[in-house]
Amino acid sequence: MPQQTVTGRAPATAPGEQGWSGRLAAWWGIDSGWERVPADPARAYRNDLWLGVAFVVVSVVGTELARSIGYFEDEPAPPWVLYLLSAAGAAPLVWRRRYPLVVLSVVYAHFLVVGLTVPMVTMLAPLQVVYFVALFSAVAWARDRQAMVVVVGAALFVMFGWLAWQFAVGAGIDGIVEQMGLADERPGLVDPGVAVTAYNLLVNFAYFYGAVVAGQLMWHGARRREQLEDQAATIERQTAELQRQAVVTERLRIARELHDVVAHHVSVIGIQAAAARRMLAGDPAAAAAPLATIEGESREAVTQMRGLLGTLRGIEDGGRDAVRDGGVGGAGRAPEPGLADVTGLADTTGGLDVEVRVVAEPGAVDGVPGPVGLSLYRTAQEALSNVRKHSTARRASVVVRVDRRPARRDDPDAHRFPHGFAEVEVLDDGRPRPGSAGTGLGLVGVRERVATHGGLADVGPRATGGYRVRVRLPLPEDRP
Known part of the structure; x- marks a missing residue:
């Protein structure tokens, strides 16, 4: 089954107690106040329905296969009773995440009742898996953690008490040893009676402890994921x-x-x-x-x-x-730069060797509207500044293109440039300089200018090395 992401309805809080009791309470989440619920309840409960149906089918089929190999030859119960008891043990898993503690109580009550009447049914492998899943789900999905500790503790106490009762009242250790043919021999270092007792305790301890620990780890993982999501949302x-x-x-x-x-x-x-x-x-x-x-x-x-x-x-x-530069209160401010002023950027790059090329018909650059030219100029200025501050490049190239021809019809972006375009492209062959990461506000400004004019921007590393910043803006209709 796919694991559902989870959300909670209350923030997690650390236990107020100290010492081993506080750590124990924190481990069980008793004082956390957080409730684990599926992120998509409808989908989660639908998956549980299919899981329960699958376990019912597997349990019934397993019962028939076991009956066919003589597993129930000493049981007087008719086959339909065996099928019914197997299906009844697996069916509660349909509600394992909706009512996890109720499901645990019902499943383990089934184990006790059937174990006292038709014990061979409870020993079937599919039902052993059902008992494990019920205990795991109760620990992983119980919303009331205090109630979970009480119910799970009671279930484990009853299970181990039932195991001890089986040894004491049932066939006993000596009877089990005789059935195994080990009454008069000692194959290993440990006495067979002690070995049988220790082995059963070890298997059951690993079985129940594994289910509890796995469920609790799943619960802690879900809570940590939600805390990280809450922190990310808060930061945003x-x-x-x-x-x-x-x-x-x-x-x-x-x-x-x-x-x-x-x-x-x-x-x-x-x-x-x-x-x-x-x-x-x-x-x-x-x-x-x-x-x-x-x-x-x-x-x-x-x-x-x-x-x-x-x-x-x-x-x-x-x-x-x-x-x-003479802005507020300054009378000496120069006119805003335009596309024709991009060539002057080669003289203000502080040691960076810059080659500027203009690909346009004579007079086309001067005919670019002021707002478009200013945006392209600022783009080239920002790109060259980034190369100088954040790259190991020693050379950079700037290409200015102005094309008054309408875009080709097969161009997917033809609708953006019905009257031609003006473009500036800055290329370098360097690598990012370690420890020189900037704020990114400059490139944010570039993209904002592009969005204002309805143009296109291509900003990022080149496949052959270096970095590229290319901005293409649409030109208005050329009117006399």
Whole structure:
């Protein structure tokens, strides 16, 4: 039967007691408060149904085979009674995970009753397996661990008591030794009577102890799996919460900058525009001053807006490059780079030998829209930065491609590029440098840019060695 994964309905807690009693309680899970239930109860109970039916069939068939070889020749009971008793012993396994302690009690009561009336039935191998499975299931699936300890302890006490009673009241040790033909001889080092007693105790101890230990180990394994799943879910929730808090914090910061910087310029523009409108009617020459102020303030507002956008796009270092390059409050910020500026990255790689190739028709690179060109530029910049920081490569190549032709119809991604594409590909031949793992935020930013434009990204190691970062973005329709 396939093993079902499990979940619980209460967290596990460590026992409060110390010493051997505390360790014993922890082993049995008495104070854990955790209940083991199947992850998919319908499927688990359906499997138990088929398991019980299979044991019933095997038990009945085994009974007939044993009867056919003379196993029951001294039993006066008719065959149909033997079949019924065998089936009755195996049938309760249908509910082994739904009612594990009840099943154990019923199965072992069957063992005692049938063992006292038709003992040869209980000695059949299929029913011996049934008794083992019932004890194992009770330990592995009992929800009330205190009740499990009581029921299992009582069952073991009765079983070993029944075994002792069989030796004392039944044929006895001497009778068993005589039946084995060992009354007058001693084949081994141990007396035959002592050997028979010790052997039966050893077999029964291994039988019952194996079932109990296997069931308890299964229960502990299920609880550990759930604890690991709970920890993973907690980590995932905390990560999502931290990401949400980071986004909220960044939005609040940008809102403050918009209010303190950009709103100021817009307010000045509104005031100066009103003054210029009034002056134009009476003294047009005097309106030149407020109009000049409007011109300066508008340019400054545009510069500040670019700084804020640069802060938003600066994923690699958390937006600090926008402030450093003249973002918020800086009037000297250069225009945003485009696809044509990728060739300049070869001069800013800090010792890395970079070859840049452009595969495009003349003027095609300059015709790439600014947002697309900026995304591709940032992609190449991030990829080369990763090569320099995290790879042993000494050389890298950057290929810029611009193709205005529509994608071929047989291309599975033709719907993404109906008007052509612009692409940047960065290749290196190095290996990951030990101990230089980054945060991964740069590549996350690359994928976010690709998703924004509806493009494709191929990021990962190459089969021939090295690493590849290739990003292809769709171009808009080329209108005159």
